[in-house]
Amino acid sequence: MTDIENLAADVQAFTSNAFLVTGDRTVLVDTGANFEVVSRVDARSDGLDAVVLTHTHPDHVGNVDAVREAFGVETWGYDPGQPSVDRELGGTVRLGDDDFSVVHTPGHKNDHVCLYAPSTRVCFAGDLVFANGAFGRTDLEEGDRETLIRSIDRLRETVDPDLAALHTGHGPSVTTDAYATVERAGEAARMG
Numbered sequence: 001m002t003d004i005e006n007l008a009a010d011v012q013a014f015t016s017n018a019f020l021v022t023g024d025r026t027v028l029v030d031t032g033a034n035f036e037v038v039s040r041v042d043a044r045s046d047g048l049d050a051v052v053l054t055h056t057h058p059d060h061v062g063n064v065d066a067v068r069e070a071f072g073v074e075t076w077g078y079d080p081g082q083p084s085v086d087r088e089l090g091g092t093v094r095l096g097d098d099d100f101s102v103v104h105t106p107g108h109k110n111d112h113v114c115l116y117a118p119s120t121r122v123c124f125a126g127d128l129v130f131a132n133g134a135f136g137r138t139d140l141e142e143g144d145r146e147t148l149i150r151s152i153d154r155l156r157e158t159v160d161p162d163l164a165a166l167h168t169g170h171g172p173s174v175t176t177d178a179y180a181t182v183e184r185a186g187e188a189a190r191m192g
Helices: 037-044 064-071 145-158 178-191
Strands: 003-006 019-022 027-029 050-052 075-077 092-095 098-104 113-117 122-126 165-168
Touching: 003 165, 019 037, 027 092, 037 064, 050 064, 064 075, 092 113, 098 122, 098 145, 113 145, 145 178, 165 178
Parallel strands: 027 050, 050 075, 122 165
Antiparallel strands: 003 019, 019 027, 092 098, 098 113, 113 122
């Protein structure tokens, strides 16, 4: 059975969440930055099979080199032209015991993706949407509000209305009213 744990949950530094997904294929979704993630992975698993990146902002990829070196793994992301990406994500990717659809969701950054498993109704949202209907910044390079709104709409149309869990790039995961959280983020982004 797939287990998902945020290895950055108690970190007091500028970092993204870093989710260790264990099961058939042990994967780290985003590596975070500015904390010792390798020992946290070591304490919870016998190694890694891969790293999957929601996007390549520094707070999500800061620990990539340390993880690559420690576990001898490749990193998968949307844009193989980025230094932190070894392999291009295709239509689906296996995390733990489940196949996740790769949904391209630019607006926060051009290479941003969300990962959604229809079988378990679990989504890794990166920095597209957050708890309480918040949404990703668009004031950074490659950010664009209209593109972000279209990406939130694409995610809302992709996920099941009974979305079980929304694992976000920052802050707490959403396990109650997760679909409504995506809807609220779209409404908030439209308000300007």
